[in-house]
Every structure is written in structure tokens, then in C-alpha cells.
Amino acid sequence: MTVTLGEEIMLLSLDDDSGAARERQACQWAVAGGVVLELVLAGRLSVDRGRIAVVDTASTGVRLLDDRLRMIDAWAAGKSKPPKVTEWLTKDHGKVLDATLESLRERGLVSQEERKVLGLFPVRRFPEADGTVERELRGRLEGLVLRHGEPDDRSAGLIALLHGAKLHRLAFPDLPRKEVSPRMQEIAEGQWAGESVRKAIQDMQAAMSVVALVTMRS
16 A cells, blocks of 8 residues: 555654654644645656645646645735745644544545543544554665665655654654764765656755754743
């Protein structure tokens, strides 16, 4: 099963047993960035010098991506020039998490439970229903970061987003950041992809770094 970059980040965030999202604030920015980067890799968006533009409105066949593509297209159409990607992330980061969770639920990777905190406040949780995709994902990340494997475009993009958003603990919960950060940075800045994709990955990492700084200050 192929899952999107945003879904992969969401899977890393969710506690398998409780279904609660860890590092939720930073995660929602990274998930929003993952959706954008996935659309870049699919040839639907471009991100250049920190600005986002729609280049193809054809369906990707993935509802999560197609819904965001339509939203970005309508939003950007009212702008006099391509808007900054950080503007879109600011607009969407609080909403995209629910859409991504629903996509994971539809795929059968998580289940949905509703509970009440203190018997009053309803809370939704998404515990793991099928752990095969997350196990494969964590194995892939370990191979690339700890064993210095050679990444493909999507894996390089995923690692760049996680590194830029300072979500090292989600990917490597048992290792200190200093042990994985240099290799993640190397991958994010490497020559793994074609020029346009590489620039988009670096622009998205830069955007994650900006919002991570804002998140830490807030």
C-alpha cells in the first residue's frame, strides 16, 4: 500500500495504543508540508523560491491530495502573484490533520474511537489498526539514516520535512537528536533528485524550519 508523505508523518506521530498524536503542533505543519510536497512530486504543484503555484489540476486519484489541490488552486487564483508556501501552510495546517486522519481510517490503517475526558469533553483517538505500513516506514528510515542507504525522491522529501520541523523523536524515539540530525540534514541537502524536485524539497525544508521556530516560540 502506497501512502502519502502527509500520512506517513501522521503515522509516525500517532501513539499505536492510545491513538493520540504526539508533538501535535509541529506535526500538523509537517503534515501540511507533506501534502504540498507530494503534489510537487506528482507534477501538480511547483514550489520555487518559497512560492507555490498550480501547474496541473488533473486528479491524482487520491482524495486527500485532490481536495487540497482544488483548495490551493482556488486560493492562489485570487493572488496577483504566486503566494508564499508558508502562507498556505499557515492557512491549512490546522485543518489538514483531520483530513489526513480520515484518509488513514479509510485505508484501514487506524481505527477511530471517541471518548469523553472527565466524562464531559468528547475526544477522538486513532489507535493503530494495521501496523504493517508503519513498520515498513520505520525500517526504511532506519536504513537511510542509520545505515546510510541511498534515498529516492519521496524518502529524501520525507526526511527533509521531519528534520526541518524538528520531529526527529517521532522517527527515532530511542535515539538522541544529535545522532540522527547530521545524516538527515545531509539527505535533505543532497543531490538525490532532479534539480526542480531538489529545490522544492529544500524550499519545503526551509518552510518547516520557519514554522518550527514559530512553534517553539509560541
